[in-house]
Amino acid sequence: MNTVIETRDLVKHYGRHAAVDGLDLTVEKGEVFGLLGPNGAGKTTTILLLLGLTEPTSGAVRVIGLDPLRNPLEVKRRVGYLPDQIGFYDNLTARENLLYTARLTGLSTAEANTLIGEALDRVRLTHAADRRVGTFSRGMRQRLGLAEVLIKRAEIAILDEPTSGLDPQSTQELLELIVELGREGITIVLSSHLLSMVQTICNRVALFNRGRIGLMGRVADLTSDVLGGTHVVEVEAGDVDLRAALDGAPHITGVTEQRPGFWRVDADADARPEIARRVVAAGGLLRTMSIRHTTLDEVYVRFFEEDKIHAAA
Amino acid sequence: MPQREGSPFTGLATVALKEAADHMTSARIHLVMLLVLLTAIGAVYAAIGQISQTVSEDQFLFLRLLTTAQEPLPSFVAFLGFLLPLVAIALGFDAINGEYNRRTMSRILSQPIYRDALLTGKFLGCLLVIAQCLLVLWLLVIGLGILLLGLPPSGEEILRGLAFLLASFVYAGVWLGVAMVFSTIFRSPATSALATLTVWLLFTIFWPMLSPLIAGAVVPVDPFDPMTAVNQVEVQRAIARISPNTLFGEMTLAILNPETRSLGIVFANQLSQAVIGAPLPVSQSLMLIWPQLCCMIAALLVLFTGAYVSFQRQEIRA
Ligand SMILES: Nc1ncnc2c1ncn2[C@@H]1O[C@H](COP(=O)(O)OP(=O)(O)OP(=O)(O)O)[C@@H](O)[C@H]1O
Ligand SMILES: [Mg+2]
Numbered sequence: 001m002n003t004v005i006e007t008r009d010l011v012k013h014y015g016r017h018a019a020v021d022g023l024d025l026t027v028e029k030g031e032v033f034g035l036l037g038p039n040g041a042g043k044t045t046t047i048l049l050l051l052g053l054t055e056p057t058s059g060a061v062r063v064i065g066l067d068p069l070r071n072p073l074e075v076k077r078r079v080g081y082l083p084d085q086i087g088f089y090d091n092l093t094a095r096e097n098l099l100y101t102a103r104l105t106g107l108s109t110a111e112a113n114t115l116i117g118e119a120l121d122r123v124r125l126t127h128a129a130d131r132r133v134g135t136f137s138r139g140m141r142q143r144l145g146l147a148e149v150l151i152k153r154a155e156i157a158i159l160d161e162p163t164s165g166l167d168p169q170s171t172q173e174l175l176e177l178i179v180e181l182g183r184e185g186i187t188i189v190l191s192s193h194l195l196s197m198v199q200t201i202c203n204r205v206a207l208f209n210r211g212r213i214g215l216m217g218r219v220a221d222l223t224s225d226v227l228g229g230t231h232v233v234e235v236e237a238g239d240v241d242l243r244a245a246l247d248g249a250p251h252i253t254g255v256t257e258q259r260p261g262f263w264r265v266d267a268d269a270d271a272r273p274e275i276a277r278r279v280v281a282a283g284g285l286l287r288t289m290s291i292r293h294t295t296l297d298e299v300y301v302r303f304f305e306e307d308k309i310h311a312a313a
Numbered sequence: 314m315p316q317r318e319g320s321p322f323t324g325l326a327t328v329a330l331k332e333a334a335d336h337m338t339s340a341r342i343h344l345v346m347l348l349v350l351l352t353a354i355g356a357v358y359a360a361i362g363q364i365s366q367t368v369s370e371d372q373f374l375f376l377r378l379l380t381t382a383q384e385p386l387p388s389f390v391a392f393l394g395f396l397l398p399l400v401a402i403a404l405g406f407d408a409i410n411g412e413y414n415r416r417t418m419s420r421i422l423s424q425p426i427y428r429d430a431l432l433t434g435k436f437l438g439c440l441l442v443i444a445q446c447l448l449v450l451w452l453l454v455i456g457l458g459i460l461l462l463g464l465p466p467s468g469e470e471i472l473r474g475l476a477f478l479l480a481s482f483v484y485a486g487v488w489l490g491v492a493m494v495f496s497t498i499f500r501s502p503a504t505s506a507l508a509t510l511t512v513w514l515l516f517t518i519f520w521p522m523l524s525p526l527i528a529g530a531v532v533p534v535d536p537f538d539p540m541t542a543v544n545q546v547e548v549q550r551a552i553a554r555i556s557p558n559t560l561f562g563e564m565t566l567a568i569l570n571p572e573t574r575s576l577g578i579v580f581a582n583q584l585s586q587a588v589i590g591a592p593l594p595v596s597q598s599l600m601l602i603w604p605q606l607c608c609m610i611a612a613l614l615v616l617f618t619g620a621y622v623s624f625q626r627q628e629i630r631a
Contacts, residue, residue, distance in 0.1 A: 104324045
């Protein structure tokens with residue numbers, strides 16, 4: 001394996017407040033890595049530290065084997081960045097905006113123009129290439145930002161809240177585009193506070209809470225570690241104590257009664273046939289049963305709830 | 314601070330050219346330039362009227378074009394002293410904070426350039442615009458002069474004119490520096506514009522009134538000792554020279570009025586051998602303004618360094 005981003009005991013203080021508090025993070029080449037956590041958890045700060053846009057209070061950062069403070073130009077040449085609140089020069093056209101940053105990365109105008117054409121095509125903005133960015137919608141700006149990362153032909157793309165403010169369809173399109181980039185071998189680090197939305201596209205995620213990583217790993221591993229299962233079966237049944245009925249059943253990791261007659265069953269596989277069999281065998285009335293994948297939101301809530309209880313104890 | 318690799322000038326030219334192009338097409342600068350052009354033409358036109366009435370024999374007709382005032386209009390030079398800072402302020406007051414407000418800062422600084430390149434590039438871009446404006450203005454005035462006076466400027470007048478151009482450029486640069494410093498300190502362009510305008514008002518309007526007051530308080534005049542009066546005048550001049558406007562005024566005086574022999578107080582005995590009213594050669598006039606010019610350039614560098622230091626320490630978020 002090939003580590004492209006590594007932080008060791010990274011700390012960033014603002015005054016006495018620790019925005020990032022002892023971060024150990026590794027990202028492998030070609031991964032799609034998610035930095036997930038609620039507002040103020042320290043995701044943006046972490047990203048700024050990775051890019052060398054702020055200095056850490058202590059700790060070390062390595063990006064493609066380089067220190068972003070010592071070799072900022074080399075790091076910034078090879079890493080593309082989509083800021084969370086992206087802005088463009090409103091009085092310039094999309095093409096002019098891209099040309100400016102392309103010139104800053106050291107491309108010649110001719111080279112830049114071909115790359116800009118391809119990139120705009122890819123994010124489907126060709127029709128608006130010569131319109132002033134002032135007239136662009138939020139989603140178009142977001143896509144334009146992604147085009148900028150494409151033009152840079154970066155090895156690593158760091159995307160801060162790429163889907164914030166987008167409607168469901170644009171979100172889906174953007175996520176597809178990101179997956180596509182990942183498939184081409186670009187390492188992608190993205191942050192989001194919408195955990196369930198990005199869990200589908202991330203190989204690995206880190207769950208942040210108050211400047212620390214609470215959990216890190218593959219989504220499936222996290223859900224089975226924390227909740228004991230990767231699937232949730234919701235069961236509506238009468239005349240039965242499901243907890244007793246499912247006692248000892250294979251694949252079942254937890255049963256909770258959410259309200260009378262409504263149960264939530266955590267499982268590490270699709271356990272519906274077994275549940276149905278046991279409900280009926282116990283003489284219960286099975287009304288409905290639905291299955292879905294466990295979301296990271298549930299993992300997050302559960303994990304940090306326990307964390308809080310531990311902290312309080 | 315770790316040692317940095319790579320040149321701090323990567324991207325400098327790109328930033329400077331973009332900045333200059335932005336300004337050349339911006340409505341704000343068009344307005345300010347229109348104002349400057351109109352007042353300049355007005356002042357020169359009025360001066361020509363005055364000159365053609367009173368002139369007898371004059372070796373420096375073209376220079377008179379710049380310095381002659383006809384009531385109620387001030388001279389071209391006085392206008393420039395007043396308006397050039399405004400041009401510089403209009404160019405520079407939102408140089409850095411505008412970038413934050415458009416949320417383009419982090420996007421630009423995540424490109425492989427140093428912050429130095431952004432700041433210096435913006436500064437150079439603005440200076441480029443100022444230089445271009447001054448050159449246009451200068452050529453325009455000379456053109457008007459040739460057209461309306463019917464004779465070309467002499468070689469010496471051209472030389473003095475060029476020196477004047479340089480002095481105006483540096484003067485505008487100082488005010489650009491002030492505007493840039495405030496644009497890095499304050500996040501809101503309105504605040505930085507107000508702060509710069511406050512400094513400008515202070516130096517343009519209040520400084521000439523304040524400097525005698527301060528001098529009077531620092532060095533009171535003893536009616537029985539005439540030297541104290543001389544001292545007070547010296548101190549007052551020193552205080553007045555803190556203002557770039559004073560320095561610019563002195564420079565234009567020495568360059569455009571070749572008869573000027575000194576920018577300080579002169580005693581009668583120092584003039585004993587002098588031919589009063591005889592013009593100095595260009596080289597001597599330039600010697601006269603040398604200290605002022607150096608002070609202005611130094612001020613410009615100090616201001617730039619101030620902006621640089623405050624910008625380097627800033628957190629780039631947004
Ligand atoms: N310049 C600053 N000065 C002081 N505190 C700051 C500064 N910038 C960020 N913080 C604090 O650092 C913490 C982490 O902020 P950060 O922006 O990294 O959060 P985030 O995870 O990106 O949140 P969001 O999802 O809202 O973008 C927050 O508590 C914030 O208040
Ligand atoms: Mg953020």
